Amino acid sequence: MSNYFAIGKPIPRIDAIEKVTGRAIYGDDLRFPNLLYGKVLRSKYAHAKILDINIDKAKKLLGVRAIVVGKEMSSVLGGEAIMDYPFLAIDKVRYVGEAVAAVAAINEEIAEEALDLIEVTYEELPAIFDPLKAMEEGAPLIHEGINSYRHIPVIKPIEHSNICHHVQFVNGDVGKGFNESDYVFDDTFTTQVVQHGAIEPHVAIAQYDPTDKITVWVNNDGPHRLRNDLSKALGIPSTKVRIINPPYIGGGFGGKGGLKEETICIALAQKTNCRPVKILLNREEVFTSTITRHSSVVRMKTGVKKDGTIVAREVKVIYDTGAYAEKGPTVTNQASVAAAGPYKIPNVKVDGYCVYTNKTIAGAYRGYGIPQVAWAHESQMDIIADKLGMDPIEIRLKNVLDEGDICPTGRQIMTSIGLKECIRKIQNDSNWKKVHKKAIGRGIACAFKNTKTPSGSSAVVKINSDGSIEILTSSVEEGQGSKIVLAQILSEELNVPLCSITVSSPDTDVTPYDASSTSSRTTFHMGNAVKNAAKDVKKQVLEIASNLFKARIGDLRIENGKIYKIQDPGRKLSISEVIQSKYRSGLDIIGRGSYYPEVPSEKGGMWASPSVFWMYGAHGVEVEVDTETGRVKILKVVAAHDVGKTINPVTCEGQIEGGVVHGIGTTLFEEMIIGEKGEIVNTSFLDYKMPTALDISEIIPIIIEVTHKDGPYGAKGIGEMTLVPTAPAIANAIYDAIGVRIKDLPITPEKILNNLKKT
Amino acid sequence: MDRLINLKINGETYELNVKPNTLLLDLIRDEIGLTGTKRGCDTGECGACTVLIEGKAVNSCLVLAIEADGKNILTIEGLAKNGKVHPIQEGFIEEGAVQCGFCTPGMILSAKALLDENPNPTEEEIKKAIAGNLCRCTGYKKIIKAIISAAEKMRRRG
Numbered sequence: 001m002s003n004y005f006a007i008g009k010p011i012p013r014i015d016a017i018e019k020v021t022g023r024a025i026y027g028d029d030l031r032f033p034n035l036l037y038g039k040v041l042r043s044k045y046a047h048a049k050i051l052d053i054n055i056d057k058a059k060k061l062l063g064v065r066a067i068v069v070g071k072e073m074s075s076v077l078g079g080e081a082i083m084d085y086p087f088l089a090i091d092k093v094r095y096v097g098e099a100v101a102a103v104a105a106i107n108e109e110i111a112e113e114a115l116d117l118i119e120v121t122y123e124e125l126p127a128i129f130d131p132l133k134a135m136e137e138g139a140p141l142i143h144e145g146i147n148s149y150r151h152i153p154v155i156k157p158i159e160h161s162n163i164c165h166h167v168q169f170v171n172g173d174v175g176k177g178f179n180e181s182d183y184v185f186d187d188t189f190t191t192q193v194v195q196h197g198a199i200e201p202h203v204a205i206a207q208y209d210p211t212d213k214i215t216v217w218v219n220n221d222g223p224h225r226l227r228n229d230l231s232k233a234l235g236i237p238s239t240k241v242r243i244i245n246p247p248y249i250g251g252g253f254g255g256k257g258g259l260k261e262e263t264i265c266i267a268l269a270q271k272t273n274c275r276p277v278k279i280l281l282n283r284e285e286v287f288t289s290t291i292t293r294h295s296s297v298v299r300m301k302t303g304v305k306k307d308g309t310i311v312a313r314e315v316k317v318i319y320d321t322g323a324y325a326e327k328g329p330t331v332t333n334q335a336s337v338a339a340a341g342p343y344k345i346p347n348v349k350v351d352g353y354c355v356y357t358n359k360t361i362a363g364a365y366r367g368y369g370i371p372q373v374a375w376a377h378e379s380q381m382d383i384i385a386d387k388l389g390m391d392p393i394e395i396r397l398k399n400v401l402d403e404g405d406i407c408p409t410g411r412q413i414m415t416s417i418g419l420k421e422c423i424r425k426i427q428n429d430s431n432w433k434k435v436h437k438k439a440i441g442r443g444i445a446c447a448f449k450n451t452k453t454p455s456g457s458s459a460v461v462k463i464n465s466d467g468s469i470e471i472l473t474s475s476v477e478e479g480q481g482s483k484i485v486l487a488q489i490l491s492e493e494l495n496v497p498l499c500s501i502t503v504s505s506p507d508t509d510v511t512p513y514d515a516s517s518t519s520s521r522t523t524f525h526m527g528n529a530v531k532n533a534a535k536d537v538k539k540q541v542l543e544i545a546s547n548l549f550k551a552r553i554g555d556l557r558i559e560n561g562k563i564y565k566i567q568d569p570g571r572k573l574s575i576s577e578v579i580q581s582k583y584r585s586g587l588d589i590i591g592r593g594s595y596y597p598e599v600p601s602e603k604g605g606m607w608a609s610p611s612v613f614w615m616y617g618a619h620g621v622e623v624e625v626d627t628e629t630g631r632v633k634i635l636k637v638v639a640a641h642d643v644g645k646t647i648n649p650v651t652c653e654g655q656i657e658g659g660v661v662h663g664i665g666t667t668l669f670e671e672m673i674i675g676e677k678g679e680i681v682n683t684s685f686l687d688y689k690m691p692t693a694l695d696i697s698e699i700i701p702i703i704i705e706v707t708h709k710d711g712p713y714g715a716k717g718i719g720e721m722t723l724v725p726t727a728p729a730i731a732n733a734i735y736d737a738i739g740v741r742i743k744d745l746p747i748t749p750e751k752i753l754n755n756l757k758k759t
Numbered sequence: 760m761d762r763l764i765n766l767k768i769n770g771e772t773y774e775l776n777v778k779p780n781t782l783l784l785d786l787i788r789d790e791i792g793l794t795g796t797k798r799g800c801d802t803g804e805c806g807a808c809t810v811l812i813e814g815k816a817v818n819s820c821l822v823l824a825i826e827a828d829g830k831n832i833l834t835i836e837g838l839a840k841n842g843k844v845h846p847i848q849e850g851f852i853e854e855g856a857v858q859c860g861f862c863t864p865g866m867i868l869s870a871k872a873l874l875d876e877n878p879n880p881t882e883e884e885i886k887k888a889i890a891g892n893l894c895r896c897t898g899y900k901k902i903i904k905a906i907i908s909a910a911e912k913m914r915r916r917g
Contacts, residue, residue, distance in 0.1 A: 012852050019860030020848040020867060022795020022835030029794035197895045199799045199807050200861045250797070250861025251895050283800040479859025479896045650855035654897055658858065661898030685804035685893060693886040693899040 005560075006491035006498060007713050010650045013484040014503065015248065015477060027203035027219040027246040028280055035205070036065050036104040038268050038279040039111035040261075041118050042289060043093035043100050046358040046678030047127035047142070050092055050120065053101055058117035063110035066271035067118070069101045073267055078233030078259045080225065081607075082151040082164055082325040084143055087233075087263035092125070094142055094323035095358050096679045097288030104268045104277045127358040127678055131320035132297065134162040134357050142323065142356040153604035155329045164321065165329035165354040167336050171410035174303075177312025177347030181303025185384055189300065189376035190744040191727075193320075193672040194293045196365060197665075197690050200250020201286050204262040206269035207276035214266060215242040219249040221257040221476050222516030223506040229259055230266070238508075245506040249478035253662070254364030256478070257518055258326055260290050287683040291326055291363035292672055294319040298339070298376035303347075308388055308395045312347035313408070315339040317373060319354050319362070326363035328354040330607050334450055335369025340408035341377035342419055342448035342616060343399040348408045358678050364518060366662065366723045370449045375745060378445035378728030382735060392444050392732065393427050396618075400446065412610035416716070418642025418706035419446060419616040425640040425702045426620035439625045440635070441737025445728035446618035449721045450611030451524070455515035456596040459529040461490060461537045463589045467500060467561065467576030471533075474506040474514035475526045480719050481651035482522045488647050489527050489712055493534035496561040496575070512592075520717025523647060524613055527712035528595035537591025545578045597710065613708050613716045617641035619660070619725035623733040625740075627756060630749030632734060633697075634664055637726070640702035644716035649703060652718055656701035659722020665691040667727040671746050764828040768793070769837025777824045784808045784819040786827075787834060795835035795864045799893070806892030809865030810834050816872035818891070835864035838871065846916070847871055850909035851902070858896035866892045870906045878914050882907070 018024040055067045070088035079085040088099045101118050105111035128134045128142065139162055143149070147159050157164045178184055204218040220226045223243040231238040249256060261279045268277045281290065296319050303312040317339050321328030336352030365371075385395040400419050401407075407414055426432065426444050460472040471490055475482040483503040491498045504511055514526060541563070542553045549556060551565045562572040573581075579589060597612035622636040639656045646652055669689045673681040682688045707714025727745060735741050740755040761776040768791060777786060787796045787810065796819055799807035803818040810819045811833040838845045847870050850856070857863050866889055873880055873888035880888070885906050886899075894902065 010855075012855070013857060015860065016852040016857045017844070019857045019863050020835075020844065020851045021839050022793070022864045024860050025794070026797070026861065028798060029788075031792075197893075198859070198861075199805055199893055199895055200797070200859070201799065248860060250799075251859040253895065283802065283804075479861075481858070650901075654855055654858055654901060657898035657900045658896045659898075662895065684802055685800055686802070690893055690895065691899075692890045692893065693903065694890045696886075696899050699898060699900055 004492060005495050006488045008646050011498060013481055014487055015483050024248045025246055026200055026248050026250050030217055030246055032205060032276045034275050036272055036275050036277045037108045037111050038102055038104045038265055038277045039115055040099045040264055041101040041115045043096060043098040045093055045122055045124055046096050047125040048093050048122035051123055052121040054119040058114040061114045063106040064103055064114045066104040066268050068267045068271060076233050078229050079325055080229055080258055081155050081329040082149050084149045085259055085324045087267045095360055097360060099264050102264045102268050104272055129357055129359055129678055131318050131355040131357055134355050152606050154608045162356040163353055164325045164356055165332050167333050167352045169336060169350045169409035172347035174312045174314045174347045174349045178303040181311045182306045184303045185380060186301045187380050189298045189379055191296045191372045191375055192745050193295045194666045194670045195287060195672055195688060196253040196255030198251030198253055198255055201281045202261050202290055203280045204265040205276050205278040206265040208269050208274050213240045216262050217244045218262050219246060219256055221252045221478060221518055223474055223508050224513050225516045227508045243508045245476055247505045249476055252478040253366040255291055257364055284683040288360060288680050291361045293365035294321060294331060294362040296372035298373055300376045300380050302380060304384055308390050308398050310343055310345045310399050313340045313345050315350045317352040320357050321354050322357055322359040322361040324361045326361045328362055331369040333607060335373050337409050337450055338370055338448060339373040342401050343408055344401055344405050345408040350409055359674060367720045371724050374447040374724045375727045379731050382732040393423060396423055396446055416706045416708040417616055418704040421704045422616060422618040422640035422642055426618050426638050429638045429700060439627055439737050441733045442622050443729045443732025443736055444620045445725040447724045449615045449724060451521045451613060451717060452519040452607055453609045453612045454597050454599055457514045457525040457529040458512035458594040459533045460512055461533040461591040463537055465579045465586050467574055469501045471503045471530060472511045473504055473526055474511040475522050476506060476517035485523050485647045486530050489530050490534050493531050494538055495558045520719045523715050524711050524717055525595050529593045531712045532593025533591040536593055537589055540589050541575055541578055544582045548581055615717055615721040617721045617725055619729040621729040621733045623737055625734055625737045627738060630752035632668055636698040638700045640704055641718055641721055642704040642706050643718045644708040644711045645705050645714035646703055647715050652703050653701040655718050656722045657699050660699050660726055661691050661696055663723045663726025667730045668747055762825055764825055766827050766830055766832060768832045769834060779825055781824040782820055783822040783824050783827050786824040787819060793834050793836050797861055797864060806865045807862055809868045811868055811872055814875055816869045846912040847909040850905035854901045854905040854908060856901040856905035862892055862894040866902060874910050874913060
């Protein structure tokens with residue numbers, strides 16, 4: 001058994017008490033004196049020139065304090081990967097729902113009324129909604145300026161095209177591999193547009209001060225990233241931008257990063273003479289005007305031997321990123337690296353394309369492009385197994401990566417791989433071999449996922465003279481449990497009671513740098529930073545104590561917040577007594593810690609290096625298909641994930657259960673329907689169906705621990721990975737049940753019935 | 760024309776002038792200042808704004824403030840008594856049923872309405888009672904577990 005003090009214990013979350021009592025503060029709960037309310041006029045056209053915007057009538061409306069249009073900020077472009085994103089549309093609109101003008105008024109009603117008085121004259125342009133057409137030569141250009149945009153080095157836009165990024169990974173020789181294969185499979189899989197579905201809408205409050213410093217209170221998942229993006233876009237030093245996160249964010253799943261409503265809020269705040277302006281998106285705006293998951297087309301060609309050995313795989317991945325690049329290029333990059341699946345394949349070629357269309361912007365979404373490629377490689381894995389007469393588990397166990405294997409797309413040796421254990425757990429725990437009843441089937445899928453690399457995190461640990469301890473961190477608590485995980489790491493490292501620890505929420509003026517609370521990176525990166533800060537502060541406390549105890553530091557121990565000499569455990573002093581012995585009138589002890597992965601430094605910085613860790617997981621699903629109605633009932637999901645080392649088993653299970661149900665929704669019923677003119681048809685929770693409590697089945701979360709040498713106590717991430725294997729596991733189970741293979745998500749009853757008719 | 764209404768929220772009496780079109784949600788959040796009642800969709804689809812009116816769970820974004828005239832309303836802030844949390848709140852903490860927390864107040868109040876009426880519900884009855892409360896984080900499993908454990912506790916304590 002482990003001797004851990006806090007690690008691995010199912011300690012209730014420290015934020016739970018505030019949340020169950022309604023005292024937790026979210027963005028819309030913040031109160032500001034003298035607040036103005038911002039509303040946004042949005043484009044009804046998918047692609048059109050803006051010929052004129054007449055604000056004369058709106059300006060005269062009583063209570064209106066500011067109106068802004070994009071032309072006023074015509075030189076300002078933002079974006080993390082490619083700087084193509086105007087704060088409001090400048091000379092043309094590129095999707096239905098794009099911000100065209102905005103009003104700040106003394107109340108919401110007046111702001112709304114003013115929007116109706118703004119007259120915009122458009123000249124419609126041909127719009128493209130199909131990424132394959134958008135890629136064709138001669139297609140109308142959505143961004144004429146694609147060649148001139150600034151972008152990070154790893155991103156490669158193709159000149160005079162709608163392709164904002166093309167990436168290629170080659171390992172071995174696929175041509176030779178296909179020649180050596182007994183069978184070659186060639187299938188195309190597609191995925192739909194889906195929404196993140198966080199229950200809290202996006203909200204931002206922006207306020208300038210008289211020195212032209214802008215403060216933005218916003219539920220954004222990367223406050224320091226946002227500060228950098230804004231300072232770059234506005235051409236001002238980062239110290240002129242302050243991002244304050246509300247204490248809590250009501251769910252993110254990737255939907256609350258990057259530049260969203262905050263840009264419009266800032267544009268308005270520039271004109272309100274230091275009055276704060278708030279923009280709270282309504283649900284319809286969250287659907288139409290924030291971001292979605294990338295719809296995708298993945299063509300997968302795979303060569304295998306008769307015994308099931310995969311010899312070659314060629315993948316073409318196309319992600320539709322909508323009107324602006326947002327995180328599309330890096331989604332494409334990350335997913336392309338993983339597109340061949342977690343298998344030993346000697347010959348691999350992957351081409352990833354990120355394509356502009358005139359649709360709502362697609363960006364980060366739990367899984368960051370991996371769900372789409374896993375949908376393809378895991379569905380095809382069962383197609384192959386079926387043809388070869390192999391068991392789906394057997395073919396996976398034969399091919400999955402082992403310790404020391406090279407990543408199928410090259411570049412790195414893979415380590416700490418708990419995938420075989422995950423698969424074996426599915427085999428043992430999911431009635432895998434039980435006799436099938438009619439229309440009941442079982443399916444498995446496995447996958448791996450990378451994290452953005454390199455990326456850095458810093459933390460400060462402050463011990464106050466009363467012995468209470470604060471973690472200053474820019475990690476964002478958006479539900480994933482960062483506060484409890486970081487507190488447990490500190491509690492462990494210092495050996496102090498958890499109740500003495502508080503964890504800050506981010507404020508870029510106060511809390512140190514963190515790349516973002518995304519990419520399942522917080523436990524690993526910020527966990528390491530907190531651990532390092534704890535070591536630093538511990539050393540300082542023990543130095544003081546060594547004088548008190550007349551002992552060397554190495555002879556002292558901290559246990560449950562008390563310090564003593566190992567040879568004399570009878571005499572114990574609290575940390576507070578030790579600090580006060582030296583600093584009688586009061587001083588805190590400050591520890592600092594940073595983490596930046598030691599990875600091969602490829603040129604290019606952000607996103608340029610092989611992943612510092614990989615997550616592995618497998619899901620086994622049992623379904624029952626009603627062949628009369630085409631309805632799929634999920635009976636059971638067994639979900640096994642390799643987390644490296646569990647910091648808190650309850651939060652790990654919570655991530656798995658949540659990811660599984662999220663995955664059931666995006667597999668069976670969620671789809672944002674795009675109308676003929678590029679408008680989103682279903683912009684409410686009534687029409688966009690997310691799983692309710694009535695939709696859930698038996699879920700068995702299984703945690704596998706194969707420690708990672710660089711993780712804090714061996715821990716890795718988990719959050720995104722839990723969504724990834726669900727879709728193909730369900731599709732494989734449906735095939736097992738009724739012999740119908742669906743290759744395009746979502747798997748609706750209609751598609752099942754149509755396919756049943758064909759068979 | 761503003762109208763004078765009289766209502767009890769969490770046991771406290773309020774006499775307020777409200778516009779006829781003011782929503783109960785806005786009254787609770789903006790006039791009274793109880794922000795535990797959350798705004799998720801404004802159209803009665805997510806359940807984050809659930810409050811209890813005379814013990815019944817309702818979406819406060821679908822109720823006009825004037826309709827609540829003379830009524831007893833319970834919001835999430837009124838559930839803990841004398842610094843002691845309610846068994847449902849306890850269950851949510853202990854079972855790990857809270858993640859982002861945005862659905863939590865509404866979820867807890869829907870559970871309270873259920874357990875007050877049916878102290879020993881089946882899992883299916885629990886699922887039905889919270890079917891109007893969307894949660895994107897938890898997958899509902901631990902929420903259902905929390906409500907079952909709260910029900911047991913409440914029955915034991917009588």
